Amino acid sequence: MATLLDKTQQSNRSSPKWITHIVVPLFNLFVALMIAGIVIYFNGDDPIEALLLLIKGAFGNDEFIGFTLYYTTNFIFTGLAVSIAFHCGLFNIGGEGQAYIGGLGVGLVAIYLGHLSPFFVIPLCILAAVIFGASWALIPAYLQAKRGSHIVITTIMFNFLAAAVMTYLMVEVLIEPGQQAPQSREFNNNSWLPFMHEIFNFFGIQISVSSLNFSFIIAIISSLLIWLFIWRTHWGYEIRTTGANQKAAIYAGISPSKNIILAMVISGGLAGMVGINEIIGVHHRLILDFPAGFGFVGIAVALMGRNHPLGIFFAALLFGALYQGGAELSFDIPNITRDTMVFIQGLVILFSGAMEFVFKPYIENIYFFIKNNLLRS
Template identity: 60%
Template structure:
């Protein structure tokens, strides 16, 4: 069934302006404010921008780190996107990613007698299942008990962190050490790194954290696109998100779709554990989520909750993370804390202030249409 809403201008703006021009204007505004801050501390904003771009894309190793960060953002932003299409604001990506990593870690720790070809599908399934179950509970509470999804998901973030502390301190800790982390996984059960895979193909690539979770993130984006826009379940989910009352009259169950959307959202967030636990750290440890679940909210909003836009926005935020690291190294006055401020400004403008420039764009587009008609 066609998506009638896709043809309707968003808030008076045509789709190309709402999904293309507006995010770019927001991003430009964030960089302008960041440039003013850098100017105040006595550095050149232009030079800082050039260092940031070069640090993110200027050499192969930079690309590896940028895509590694982008992988986490793709997973968490897709999770936010699926929930938002059902009218749900899932801010529990941190906890769901934590539990997904726990599922991946348990498979790698206790099933390491299996070859990688058998263990990898089990690890993917465990990461998705643990994340889905952790998100299913807030979805059920929203659907059946009326609990607010924002409150329950953020509470579940803290519960997940507490659970991981308990498990890594009392159950899964590597014997004979003080650091709360599990033993290192066996060599053969680690997710292949991208430089290894490309090396098998005769392509030289430097050693970076980038691993095979990145292509799996792209596959998940395609699967989400198919599910949301090309299946009956996706249509039901979007209908509930657009108007739950109308959905009931159409015979669609809002409660069933709420639980379904949250379970799928949690499974996608849980995939982040595949990248961090099996692909990079090769052990279970605390705080491997590192705020990726929260940044995924801004990435999803900037990508307009569409997988293609999410991939592009994830690349941008990956560049900010990697380029920001190079920026702090190359320009001593630009401290790591200031880099976080720059990242926060981007999140602020593309998230909380998403529609700040819509009243400015709308008259400009109307004048443009009027001049074109004349």
């Protein structure tokens, strides 16, 4: 016997997927940009001009596109990381710390084994990023699975721990001898990931120099593998069952604690791969604070991308464009500072993350109104 639906469920009529997955996110983005536009207007600038400059700054030429995709790479890794934990019903806030420690793994391999052949050392760096990131997630995962400590709390704590550990290591241990700045020496270039402009050059195509490097390809491959893992393997099935209905999981003989640990380890490994892009992709040395908030923005990316790798790609691209286009914009209109850009990103996160379903019932009502009137006339 069906129960009486209440008002909130009434709007839960089955509207087509493209409403939820395309129209609603685009509308949320539109509202965020509208509000940003109003603020920019009262700040004394032309919002339309600012928007055009932002888009131009993100996609205007191949150099800008390169930088946009370089940021996108980080967001793909952290977005995927948040999403796989989410499929298991876990909120991994610790992407930032896992990325940081993942970078440490990369750096240690590059510092101590960087003189070896690139075909050996680069895969080893990638492996180190995954293993270090995964182990940093393993401890909160174990505590959640076996001891019931809440993963949100522990992963936040582990962000601080990661920052403290890294500051200590950079200042006291790994610092380049004789230097003041807390950073390691530059790695042997055997460990450098090739830049995309170098790869294109190898095939005889000239493109502008940017930070975009081979990590982008790794991110795309990771997206595909994660998609396969989540929706096409029984391991993914068991993780999703654990996340969707733990009682059903136990009934089916699926161990929740095993899957919590598995999902978090994969999540941490993915976050750790930010270290590949940053450390052997761009900086070629270990530096302080390189995750620069990518781990946190990954939460918004995953939410906006509906925890699906394809959605995450587009959400990551959006945030990549905001980062890169925003930097160009504040260069062109100094009145719009970095802080204004942080504000705009905040609006996008607010509307597509925290308030993602606020407009959905209204959009659905419009859809059903149009559809019913067309159908019945």
